[in-house]
Amino acid sequence: MFDKIAKAVAAWTGRTSAFAIALTIIIVWAVTGPIFKWSDTWQLVINTGTTIVTFLMVFLIQNAQNRDASAIQAKLDELIRAVGRARKEFIGIEHLSEDQLLRVIEEIERTAGDEKTRHEAVERMIARR
Numbered sequence: 001m002f003d004k005i006a007k008a009v010a011a012w013t014g015r016t017s018a019f020a021i022a023l024t025i026i027i028v029w030a031v032t033g034p035i036f037k038w039s040d041t042w043q044l045v046i047n048t049g050t051t052i053v054t055f056l057m058v059f060l061i062q063n064a065q066n067r068d069a070s071a072i073q074a075k076l077d078e079l080i081r082a083v084g085r086a087r088k089e090f091i092g093i094e095h096l097s098e099d100q101l102l103r104v105i106e107e108i109e110r111t112a113g114d115e116k117t118r119h120e121a122v123e124r125m126i127a128r129r
Helices: 002-013 016-031 040-082 098-112 115-128
Strands: none
Touching: 002 016, 002 040, 016 040
């Protein structure tokens, strides 16, 4: 159920209409400032509202990022499977610890050759454009 709600809310909040509604709320709040004599309650309304929305959006954004990362990882794994010379042991390395990943990166860079030379070559190529 959370996934369905998260997908729907994420899709809706990314639309222009959601931004327009949020902007309208802020404008109405600002315009009503003089009516409520800029009271503490008047400020508390917007502060509480934005805090609640922000708190909930953090979880929705994380959910969307998790789904996107999983989809990208699945696509990359499929590319590794499809390319004949690709090393299959890289499939699933996203589940390793940070230390294990750093060791994998160091090994990749070591077997790929001199990283500094490669970076300099890329910089020269970019400079020529």
